[in-house]
Amino acid sequence: MSNLPPNPFVSQPGANANPVQAFNHNQYAQVPLGQLPPGYGGLKDNNSNSPLHGTISPQNNAIQNINNFNQSASSSPAFNQPGLVQGGMQGSPMRPFPQSSKPLNQISSPSPVFVSNPNPYTPNYQPQKQINDNVPPLVPPSQHNQPLVNGPPLAASMPNPTSSSYSPVPPLNRPPVGGYGPSSINQYGPAPNTKPSGPQSLPIQHSTQFPGPPLAGPTNIGTSVPPVSRNVGPSVPGPLNPPYASPISGPVTNPPISGPHMGFSVNGPRSNALPPNSAVEARPVGLNGPLPPVSGPPKQFSSANPLPMMPSVSSPPGQPYLNQPVSQPGLNSNIGSNVPTALIPPMNQNIPVNQQAGPPSGPTGGPLKSNMQSRYPQMPQASYNQQSAPQQSTKYPQQYNAQGLTQQMGQLSVTKQGFDQLWGHHMIDLLQTRHILPEYPEDPPEIKLGHQFADSPNCSPEIFRCTLNKIPETNSLLQKSRLPLGILIHPFKDLNHLPVIQCATIVRCRACRTYINPFVYFVDAKRWKCNLCYRVNDLPEEFQYDPVSKSYGDPSRRPEIKSATIEFIAPGEYMLRPPQPAVYLFLFDVSQIARDSGYLQVVCDVLMSNLDQLPGDARTQIGFICYDTHVHYYSMGEGLARPKEMTVLDIDDIFLPSPESLLVNLGERREAVCALLGALPARAAPAPRGPAPPASALGAALQAAYRLMAPTGGRITVFQTCLPTAGPGALHSREDPNARSSKDVNHLNPATDFYKRLALDCSGAQLSIDLFLLNSQYSDLATLSGMSKFSGGSVYHVPLYSSARPQHVRTLQRMLTRYLTRKIGFEAVMRVRCTRGISIHTFHGNFFVRSTDLLSLPNVSPDVGFGMQLTIEESLSDLQQVCFQAALLYTSSKGERRIRVHTLALPLASTLPEVLHAADQHCIIGLVSKMAVDRCVSASLAEAREALTNVAADALSAHRLAQNAPAAAPGLPAPAALRLLPLYLLALLKRKAFRTGTSTRLDDRVADMCSLKCLPLEQLLRLVYPALYPLHALAPPAPPHDAPCPPRLHLSAERINSNGAYLLDDGECMIIYVCHGVAPAFLADAFGVSAHAQLGDEGRALPRLDTEPSALLHAFIDKLNDDRPYASEILILKDNSPSRHLFLERLVDDRVESAFSYYEFLQHIKSLVK
Amino acid sequence: MAFSFPAFAYIVALITDAFLIFFSIFHVIAFDELKTDYKNPIDQCNSLNPLVLPEYLLHLLINVLFLLSGEWFSLLINIPLILYHIHRYYTRPVMSGPGLYDPTSIMNADVLTSCQREGWIKLAFYLLSFFLYLYGMIVVLIAA
Structure with a gap:
């Protein structure tokens, strides 16, 4: 620790002087320290321990552009690396209480020692929030549990956002046309005559709500909904979201509306007999029937009794749906959620007329991102359209009138849709849904387990996701669904709340070595049944002990059972050798091209300023090697005033001139390191010593690095700027610049296996190689990336790098700062276990696969994700659920062996529609992009592109099969759960990795493929569809x-x-x-x-x-x-x-010369759907 | 009783075929070990790769003998396997050493199963051809 004195976080490694500081979350502070058992030191993950945490966001705001992200802060080494365990203390890195004699006395207690989050034991512990705490809650807590797609409650809640104006049933299929505000209004135009004028006048006269209902009228009318459809409404159970009510009521208080409840109903306004308003509402009436009945006394509608509503409402077809299901509390919520959306449109402010609408937005802004809206994007869109109608007409000239009309006409079997909706099986006609992208981030589909585990905490979707949230029971069912089955894992993600446990024995299944998790079944108080292999195991005595109450009994109160993501501090049997120190070696290319680019100055500066933040302890070692046609070593050993350069000319048989002084202890030889970093850029400066050799002997330098580091393991960071052309591993240029836009792309495969073999050697020695490619010309990344791919490293690519361009410098600085300071795990392995019957087919990411379920990751970083394709090998039909467990065993930079365990449980599906509607489209995109990259390499780019297109066609064919729809059915129906698939696939096809016809440098293409392979899902999606x-x-x-x-x-x-x-x-x-x-x-x-x-x-x-x-x-x-x-x-x-x-060029929905537009792509898919 | 060249070819083929049978048994076992996590793929590839070319060459040797001795039927039976071997080696992953198996891709479930299936099929083929050669040898000897 001596090397990190300035760092505030690390300065309190073992004994934390100020407990409250360490636990800035209230919950923690509330735990009386005296209650904590001895081991309770760092209750939270190192990540969260630091006092900095609470203050991050303010800081960020202040710092602005450079450091305003939690991630980097939370992953700074200081946070993560709690420090070496102090002697007798049970390895809790940061103790909340002073390391006084008191805890020491307690140490003798027989209990397993916990270094865990106090959370589980405090009353206000919320498992849900454990992981995501750093994210501001998008959704009011009460909504957390709402099923996304499934089940009645959902259906019931659907209408809410729509407000009275919408029929809950068809919304998904239908007017989403309007999708995003601007155009929508006019869509309705053609059908009912009065429309255009109506909507416009509305907002002017009244509050925002008004526009909603009137518009809705036309919508429904347009669709010519048969009366039958209304039945659907009542059948929907009426649970609402009370939470909505309160926020809503605020804005609702418009003069015309007599009370909050009335706001939603169409009748409210009418009863008030406001002249302008009534005019507007006459539209629906005119179409459907006489006005008077419709506008009956407001009380009728708003009152609690649903029955009377039916008849009266029926005249305007739109309303019945809304009113009935919504019933009291729900009504309010409709409005609430409705209003904000409506207000969102930026244009509001520009238009004086709309200013009235503006004010309400303030109060209601909260629910902006309510679940409802994000989950059912179309509806909010529609409502948004209505209200923003006037604005559109002024600002957005283009409209989609005809389309909106046809869409509405298309919805014929409304009843069926109603039932579908009831069961969470929404369908959307892609061809007629113009605005399919949700306006606000959607929650990933929720996983609903059987009642036995309904309350068990599942792994956060940010960490662990499956492409199908219900696993098909049999392989044939999976084949029928034609969807890829796989999981995406982001195992080392920076977490704010991570329970860390230290105990004498880690409870695992004796047969399959599964770690005990929230989804195991306790046969009795002494035994548990493994949820992966179903063996019944004994429970160790100490697992019964509840550290909070200090009593024996109920094992389900243990943190292992209460959290699906947990970290153990591993005892000695998890070490093959003593935990390695953090060792970093930097390889700098100093050939002529490298000098021209001037990167070395930037890198050395960043490195120098971040030396203190490098994760590590007192044993941290660091070293540097430069290479052009020769390899230059820098000896910084004891007794040398200045670093000494040693150049080895014989690059074909590389050797280490003085192995002991090339890697030096960072703490002890800090001055030498700084001196070297200061001197290096000048040494490699272009002028003084004449032109540098043009060639770069990367292979030789890597071999030297391997020899230097093999005894300890660690991280090798390579900065390469050109094609290595000298010594072992020399390459020649394979790219034909004239063929950059041709259809078939060659040379995606490595030219030699030199780098791969080297990476495998490194992997065996627990060495990982990270490559920063700052090239200005072709550098054969396809070959070079092998060194990172198989050693668990990462590839960073800054194309055409030149220090003359400040943006490149800034990018490199940020990239490097994050790279140097983020958390790191050494000598890691990750094992992914699946319930019996499921096995892992293929792994995606950067690692070496050591056995069927074991990945060897010499280094693991918080910025990489992994994907696994799964196969169903035997029928799962007699199971209740399927579980996956990923266990990552690593050595922290403080020399602690730790195991991070993530467990995901998924229910099973026995029918095709269930499978299709439980698909997780984002995860599918993530997995499919990785599969496509593999296909590019193993077959060809053309095949990969075809396969990507077929993903959508296959899924929609399966859906058609599930619907029993005739092959020639009109439209392109898709389950709501898969509605974004074509959009994202098209964007994927236009990524650099897969595009054809546009000039793309081969290295850029390969770099894009590398990032698709190992980015965590969230970043990948942003990259694919910005x-x-x-x-x-x-x-x-x-x-x-x-x-x-x-x-x-x-x-x-x-x-x-x-x-x-x-x-x-x-x-x-x-x-x-x-x-x-x-x-x-x-x-x-x-x-x-x-x-x-x-x-x-x-x-x-x-x-x-x-x-x-x-x-x-x-x-x-x-x-x-x-x-x-x-x-x-x-x-x-x-x-x-x-x-x-x-x-x-990023507007990927549009047509470019060589690629489809979104609509054309849909047509193309339609032609493929059989 | 003349000891004709065809008879010699069959005798050599019998002995060689016995070796080939051992090779394919080893192959099957090796992949089974990989599947059940007994071995590290790097080690396993290191032990498998040196055997690939010898196997192919032995098989080729038999057929050269058949060709020279004019045993057309036996040759015909073996031609598909020769073609498969050539194809297999031609499309092998980029490797600097001899061999077919790449430790980084061998753990893919598809590769594993197809390699294992290949091992079983070859084992069956070599066994059957062993009896064919035995029969052929007897026929040739009796005819002589």
């Missing part, structure tokens, strides 16, 4: 949020309005696209320029101004940066910038 947000009218955030939440837009030019500004975020770069018609006031407030022309063609910095729009914009960007490893680069483009194609 988020596009309108910026020109960011609404101030509502209280629960601290940043604006603009809706996400489709990546299509039709969303780009000439008087708007947009932000496109793909995780690597945020492009702000400013159109020429944007309001000058906005330009002045946000960018500090008075006219569009004054903006630079390619801005790289967003000024921080003292205006509200600027503050909002920065708050928004900071929020986006929050959940990624390092902040994204900002690029400001104008719509007449020469480089605007950087933005336009």
Whole structure:
């Protein structure tokens, strides 16, 4: 620890002087320290232990662009590495109480020692929040448990967001047309005559709610819903979300509406007999029947009794649905959720007329992201459309009238849909749903286990996800569904709340070695049944002990049983050798191209400033090797005032000149290291010593690194700028620049297995190689990436790097800072166990597969994810559930052996529709992209592209089969759970990795493939389908949020309005696209320029101004940066910038010369669906 | 009783075939060990790879003898396997040493099963051809 003195977190390694500081969460603070058993030291993961935690967000805001993300902060070595366990203390890294004699006395207690989160034992412990705590709750807690797709409650809740204006039943299939605000209004236009004028007038006269109901009328009418459909409404059980009620009531209090309840009903306004309003409502009436009955006394509708409602409501077809299912409390919620959406549209502010609508948005802003809306995006969209109608008409000229009409006409079997909905089986006609992308992030589909485990905490979807949330019972059922079955794991993710346990024996199944987890079955108090192999095991005596009450009994109170993600501090039997120290070796390319690029200065500077943050303990070692055509070693041993360079000329038979002084202890030889880092860039500077050799002997340097590090293991970081052309592992250029846009791409396979063999050797020696490729010309990444791929490393690629470009420098700095300071696990292995009957077919990611279920990961980092394809080998029909357990055994940088265990349990499905509707489309995209990369390498790019297209066609064919629909049925129906599949697949096909026809450098393509293979799902999705947000009218955030939440837009030019500004975020770069018609006031407030022309063609910095729009914009960007490893680069483009194609080429829904538009792609899929 | 060349070819084929049978048994066992986690794939590939070419060459040797001795039927039976061997070796992963098996891809479930199936099929083929050669040898000897 001596090397980390300045670090505040580490300064309290064993004994924490200030307990409250360590536990800044209230829960922890509440635990009386005296109650804690001796072992209770670091109740939380090292991650969360640091006092810094609570303060992260404020800090971030202040620091702005560079460090405003929790991740990096929480993963800083200091957080993660609690420090060496102090002598007799049970290895709890950070004790909440002073290391006084008191805990020591207690140590003698017989109990297993816990170094665990106190959470489980405190009354207010919420298992759900354990993992995700760093994320601001998107959803009110009460909604957490709502089933996403399944079951009656869901169905019931559906109508809520829609508000009275919508029929709960068909919404999914239908008017989503309107999807995202702008265009929607006019869709309804054609059908009922009065429409256009109606909606527009509405908002002007009244509060936001009004527009909703009237519009709804037309919608339903347009669809010509048969009366039957109404039955669906009542059949839906009526649970509502009371939580909604309160927020809603605020805004609802419009004069016309007599009470909160009435707000939702169509009748409310009518009863008030407001002239303008009634005019509007006459529309529905006119179509369906006489007005008077419809507008009966408001009480009738709003009153609690559903029966009377039926008849009266029936005249306007739209309302019945809403009112009935919604019943009292629900009604309110409708409004509540409705209103905010409506208000979101940025355009509101621009239009004076709408200002009225504005105010309510403040209070209601909270529910903006309510589950409902995010889960049923279409409906909120629709409602949004209605209310924003006027704005659209003014601002968005293009409309989709005809389409909206046909869509509505298309919904014929409404009853069936109603029942489908009841069971969570929504369908959507893709061809007619124009706005399919949810505006707000959706929760991943919820997993509903059988009642026995219904309350058991499942693994967080951010860590562990399966492509099918219900596992098919048999392989034939899986084949019928034609969906890929697999899991995605992000095992070493930085977590804020992670229970850490230390005990004498870790309870595991004797047969299959599964760790005890929340899904085991306790036969009696002494025995448990393994949930993977079903063996009955004995429970050790000490597992009965409940450390809080200090009593024996109920084993289910143990943290192992209460949390699906848990970390054990492993006892001695989990070590093959003493835990290794943290050893870092840096390899720098100093050939001519490297000197030209000037990267070395940047890297050395970053390295020097982060030396203290390198994860490690007092044993940390560091070393450097440079190479051009020769290999240069730097000896920094004792007795040397300055580092000594030794050059080895014989690169074909590499040797180490003085092995003992090349790797030095960072703490002891810090001055020497700093001196070297200061001197290196100058040594490699272009001028003084004449031109450097043009060749680079990477292979030889790697061999030297291997020899140097093999005895200890550790991390080798390679900075390469060109093709290695000298010594072992020399390569020659394989890329034909003229064939960059050709259809068939060659050379995706390695040219030699030199790097792979080296990586395997490294893997055996617990060495991992990370490659930073900063190339300006072809460097054969396909071959070079082998060194990282099979040694558990990562590849970072900055194409065309040049230190002359500040954006490259910034990117490299951020990348490197994160890389150097993030948590690291050494000599790791990960084993993934599955319930008997399921086995792992293929692994995806960077590692070496050592046996059928064991991955060897010499290093593991928090920024990588893994994928596994599964096969069902025997029938699972007699099982209740299927479990997967991933156990990651690693050595922390503090020399502790730890095991992190994640357990996921999934229910089974016996029918095809169940399987299809329980699919997790995002996870499927994640897995499929990895499979496609494999296919590219093993077969060809063309085959991979075809396979990607077939994924969608297969899934939809299976759905058609499940529906028993005729082959020639119109439209392209898709289960709601798979509705985004074609959209994402199309975007995937347009990724650099898979695109054809567009000029793509081979290295860029391969780098993209590497990242698809090992990025965690969330980042991967952002990369595949970047988020596009309108910026020109960011609404101030509502209280629960601290940043604006603009809706996400489709990546299509039709969303780009000439008087708007947009932000496109793909995780690597945020492009702000400013159109020429944007309001000058906005330009002045946000960018500090008075006219569009004054903006630079390619801005790289967003000024921080003292205006509200600027503050909002920065708050928004900071929020986006929050959940990624390092902040994204900002690029400001104008719509007449020469480089605007950087933005336009990301609009993947649109047609480009060589690729389909989204609609064409759907047509293509339709032709493939059989 | 003349000891003709065909008879010699069959005798050599019988002995060689016995070796081939052992090879394929070893192959099957090796992949079974991989499947059941007994062995590290790197070690296993290191022990399997050196045997691939000898097996192919032995098999080729038999057929050269058949060709020279004009035993067309026996040759015909073996031609598909020769072609398969050539194809297999031609499409092997990028490797610097001899052999077929790459430790990084061998643990893929598809590869494992197909290799094991290949082992069983070859074992059956070599066993059957062993009896065929025995029969052929007897026929040749009697005819002589």
